[in-house]
Amino acid sequence: MISQAASFSFDSYKIEGDRKTLSFLYTQDFEGGRTATFKDQIILPEPISTKISTDLLNNILHSLHIMLGISYWKMYCSKELRVETRQLTHDEAEFWNAVYTKGLGEFYYRNEIDFRQLVSFPHGQNVLMRSVSFPSANRSLVGIAGGKDSLVTLELFKRAKKEFTGAVIETNHPYRLIRDLDKRIHLSPLYIRHILDQKIHALNETGLVYNGHVPVSAMYAFIMILVAAAYDYRYVVVSNEKSANIGNVIYHGMEVNHQWSKSEEFELLLRDHIKTYITPDITYFSLLRSMTEIKIVGEFVKYPQYFQYFSSCNKNFNVFKRSLDSVRLIGITGKAGRTKWCGQCPKCAFMFLMLSAFLSKESMITIFGQNLFEHEKLVPLYRQLLGIEDTKPFDCVGTFEEVTVAFYMAYKTGAYNNTPVMHMFEKLVLPELRDVNKLKRHVFEIGDIDIKIL
Numbered sequence: 001m002i003s004q005a006a007s008f009s010f011d012s013y014k015i016e017g018d019r020k021t022l023s024f025l026y027t028q029d030f031e032g033g034r035t036a037t038f039k040d041q042i043i044l045p046e047p048i049s050t051k052i053s054t055d056l057l058n059n060i061l062h063s064l065h066i067m068l069g070i071s072y073w074k075m076y077c078s079k080e081l082r083v084e085t086r087q088l089t090h091d092e093a094e095f096w097n098a099v100y101t102k103g104l105g106e107f108y109y110r111n112e113i114d115f116r117q118l119v120s121f122p123h124g125q126n127v128l129m130r131s132v133s134f135p136s137a138n139r140s141l142v143g144i145a146g147g148k149d150s151l152v153t154l155e156l157f158k159r160a161k162k163e164f165t166g167a168v169i170e171t172n173h174p175y176r177l178i179r180d181l182d183k184r185i186h187l188s189p190l191y192i193r194h195i196l197d198q199k200i201h202a203l204n205e206t207g208l209v210y211n212g213h214v215p216v217s218a219m220y221a222f223i224m225i226l227v228a229a230a231y232d233y234r235y236v237v238v239s240n241e242k243s244a245n246i247g248n249v250i251y252h253g254m255e256v257n258h259q260w261s262k263s264e265e266f267e268l269l270l271r272d273h274i275k276t277y278i279t280p281d282i283t284y285f286s287l288l289r290s291m292t293e294i295k296i297v298g299e300f301v302k303y304p305q306y307f308q309y310f311s312s313c314n315k316n317f318n319v320f321k322r323s324l325d326s327v328r329l330i331g332i333t334g335k336a337g338r339t340k341w342c343g344q345c346p347k348c349a350f351m352f353l354m355l356s357a358f359l360s361k362e363s364m365i366t367i368f369g370q371n372l373f374e375h376e377k378l379v380p381l382y383r384q385l386l387g388i389e390d391t392k393p394f395d396c397v398g399t400f401e402e403v404t405v406a407f408y409m410a411y412k413t414g415a416y417n418n419t420p421v422m423h424m425f426e427k428l429v430l431p432e433l434r435d436v437n438k439l440k441r442h443v444f445e446i447g448d449i450d451i452k453i454l
Contacts, residue, residue, distance in 0.1 A: 002076065002208065002209060002210060003030055003076060003208060003209075004030060004031045005028060005029070005030055005031075005076035005077065005078040006029040006030055006031050006078065006080065007028075007029045007078050007080035007081070007082055008026070008027070008028055008029070008069075008072070008073045008076070008078040008080070008081055008082070009026065009027040009028075009029070009081075009082040009083075009084055010026060010065055010066055010069050010081075010082065010083045010084060010085065011025040011026055011027050011037075011084050012024075012025050012084065012085060013025070013061045013062075013064075013065045013085065015048065015057070015061075018047060019047035019048045019050075020043060020044045020045070020046065020047050020048070021041060021042070021043050021044075022041065022042045022043075022044075022061065022064075022226075023039055023040070023041050024039070024040040024041070024042075024061075024064070024065045024068050024069070025037065025038070025039055026038045026039075026040070026069050026072045026073075028072065028073075028075070028076055028078065029078075030076075036199070038072045038197040038199060038200075039197050040068045040069075040071070040072070040194075040195065040196060040197060041194075041195040042064075042192065042193070042194055042195075042223060042226070043192070043193040043195065044192060044226075044227065044230060045190050045191055045192065046230075046231070048230045049230065049231075049232075052134070052229060052230065053132055053134065055132045056132040056134055056229060056278075056279060057229070059131065059132055059277060059278045059279065060222075060225060060226050060229055060278055061226070062085055062086065063222055063225075063273070063277065063278060064222045064223065064225075064226055065085065066083065066096055067099070067218060067219055067222045068194075068219060068222075070099070070100060070103070070104070070214055070215070070219075071196060071200060071214055072197070072200070073100070074104060074107060074210055074212070074214065075200070075203060075209035075210055075211075076209060076210065077113060077118060077210060079118060079120070081119075081120070081121055081122060082122070083121070083122065087122075087123065087124035087127045088121055088122065088123040088124070088127065089123055089124070089127045089129055089277075090123045091276070092121075092123065092129065092273075092277055093120075093121040093122065093123035095269060095273050096119075096121045097119050097120065097121055098269060099215065099218060099261075099266075099269075100119040100121075101115055101118075101119050101254070102254070102257070102260045102265075102266075103214070103215030103218055103260055103261050103266075104213075104214065104215070105247075105251065105254060105255075105256035105257060105260060106212065106213040106248070106256055106257075106258050106394050107210070107212035107213050107214065108251065108252075108256075109249065109251045109256045110212050110213070110394075111210050111211075111212055113210070114252060115252065115254075116252055116253075129276075129277055131274075131275060131276060131277060131278055131279050131280055132278075132279050133279060133280060133281055134229070134279060134281055135281070136228070136229075136232060136233060136234040136281045136282060137232045137233065137234060138163075138234055139162075139163040139164060139165070139232075139233055139234060139235070140157070140162065140163070140164040140165075140233060140234070140235040140236075140237050141164070141165055141167050141190075141224055141227060141228045141231075141233040141235065141236050141237065142154060142157060142164050142165070142166050142167065142237045142238075143166075143167055143168075143169070143220060143224060143236075143237065143238045143239065144166045144167065144168050144178060144181075144182070144187070144189055145168075145178070145239075146175065146177045146178040146181055146310060146311060146312075146316065146317075147310060147311065147312040148296060148297060148300040148306075148310060148312065148351075149239035149240070149241065149288060149296055150238075150239045151185075151300065151303065151306050151310060152239065152288065152296055152299045152300050152303075153237065153238075153239040153287045153288060154166070154185065154187070155299075155302075155303060156287060157237075164237070165189065165190060165231075165233070166182070166187045166188075166189030166190070167189055167190045167192065167224055167227055168182070168189050168190070168191050168192065169192045169193075169194055169220050169223055169224070170191060170192070170193050170194065171193075171194045171195075171196060171317075172193075172194070172195060172196060174191075175316065175317055176316075177311055177316040177317075177340060180309060181306075181309045181310060184305070184306070184309050185306075190227060190231070192223060192227060194219070194223065213258065213394070215260060215261035215266075216261070217238070217240070217259075217261035217262045217266075218261035218266065218270075220238075221236070221238070221261070221270055221284060224236045224238075224284075225274060225278065225282055225284065228282050229279070229282060233282070234281060234282065234283065235282070235283050235284075235285070236282060236283070236284040236285075237285065237286070237287055238262075238284070238285070238286045238287075239286060239287060239288050240259075240262040240263070240267070240286040240288065240289060241262075241286075241288050241289070241291050241292060241293055241295075241296055241398075242264075242288075242289060242290060242291060242292050243292050243293045243397075243398040243399050243402060244257075244259040244262035244263050244264075244396070245257075245259075245263045245264050245265070246392075246399050247260075247392075248391050248392045248393075248394055249391045249392075258394040258395060258396070259396055262286075262396070264289060267284070267285065267286060267289070270284055271283065271284055271285070290446050291446050292398065292399070292402055292443050292444070292445075292446075293350075293354065293397070293398030293399075293402055294354060294357070294398060294402040294405060294406055294443050294444065295443070295444050295445075295446055297354040297355060297357070297358060298358060298444070301355070301358045301359060307363070307366070307367050308366075308367070309340075310340075311340035311341060312347045312348075312350075312351050312396075313340065313341045313342050313345060313347050313348050313351075314345065314347060314395075315342045315345065316340065341367075341368050341369070343368065343369070343370060343372060343375075344377075344378075345395065346381060346384075346385070346393035346394075346395035346397055347395050347396065347397065348368070348372065349372060349378055349381050349382060349385065350385060350393075350395070350397040350398065350403070352364065352368055352372040352373070353382070353385070353403065353406050353407065353410065354398070354402075354406050355367070356373070356406070356409075356410040356413075356415075356416065357405070357406040357407075357409035357410050358409075360415070361413075361415040361416065371416070371419065372421070373410075373416045373419035373420070373421035373422055374419050374420065374421075375420070375421070376420045378420075378421060379420055379421055379424050381393065382421050382424065382425075383424065383428075385397060385400075385403045386400060386403050386404060386407070386425075386428075386429060387400035387403075388428060388429070399443070401439060401442065401443050402443045404429060404433070404439065405436075405439055405440050405443050405444075407422075407425045407429065408430075408433065408436055408440075410422070411425060411426070411430065
């Protein structure tokens with residue numbers, strides 16, 4: 001049974017003496033007077049310059065404090081929220097209401113929590129808040145996550161010959177996959193460490209708190225804003241695609257979107273928040289916003305030098321367990337092996353399908369270590385990806401239309417036509433397909449990448 005929570009407080013934040021470590025403190029109050037305290041930390045690679053104004057730093061840390069608090073608040077979902085550092089404006093409170101509601105949509109759905117009337121950040125009357133200008137350099141900070149998307153963004157920057165630096169955010173421990181990949185691309189990125197309070201893991205193990213998905217991309221966005229200001233960057237660039245705008249299910253009248261913090265809706269809200277409450281001199285945007293997942297894969301396959309080193313499988317990024325060189329593969333093949341792909345999750349199934357539309361069967365087996373279309377156990381998952389069974393998987397996957405086109409392209413190669421997964425496609429989807437060329441044009445449609453820095 002979840003403990004009865006009275007209130008949750010965003011207590012304080014501070015920059016430690018080394019000017020590299022930042023601490024954010026929170027308190028959970030319970031009925032009966034018991035309390036629990038939590039400390040979240042960010043560790044930067046270099047000290048924050050003393051030339052940065054205190055007002056600008058406070059603007060950033062105030063927002064970052066509230067953003068990071070989502071991991072601690074969600075354990076008990078207290079209705080009463082207290083922000084002790086300063087009062088919020090009405091519009092600022094509305095921004096955080098949206099983040100804590102839509103950003104936690106999947107969490108509410110899976111835990112069967114009625115979120116309506118739950119989140120209401122307090123705000124004051126006639127609160128004056130101003131953003132702070134600073135002379136940022138005309139260069140970009142580009143997020144790197146180890147998958148295809150950020151690699152395509154890096155290649156676009158290289159092609160444009162624009163100045164940029166990679167940024168890697170690691171939670172609790174180094175991510176070996178990304179560090180090995182970085183050695184291959186010779187990027188020398190900035191490594192930022194996010195340290196969650198270990199009490200979260202201990203409490204999750206008890207089963208006495210709510211647990212589930214949080215909007216990690218939103219956390220990363222605010223951390224990168226801090227890094228951009230600390231080290232003098234004008235642009236914070238991520239690699240979120242158009243497909244991230246499509247949700248999974250409707251719950252209590254709200255579209256639940258696993259990828260909400262990667263969506264265009266969040267991007268626009270955040271950009272306005274930064275301009276109004278932090279600084280007009282840092283711009284956050286996704287370079288790949290106009291592209292679908294399948295279009296990005298079509299770009300990614302132009303860079304075979306990355307095939308053996310990238311991965312989109314989330315098993316590489318365990319928060320409370322140290323990342324391994326590879327993921328242990330057991331269950332589908334009936335034997336144990338090592339690979340960067342678990343071969344069982346929605347991301348693995350989706351990426352195998354997307355890449356199979358462009359690459360040879362031999363290349364696919366080299367990358368994944370196996371042919372995922374051969375596994376009968378994956379048929380229900382592919383039915384979900386196609387939209388013909390249950391809901392769209394709660395993972396960062398593309399639309400039903402993209403999946404259908406990728407299946408058709410893989411089917412036309414003839415390389416997979418005697419597999420259980422492709423038999424399912426032939427039986428349930430192929431007979432109903434009409435005007436495939438029109439559907440292909442739709443999913444490969446791309447808007448202009450109209451960003452001045454490129």
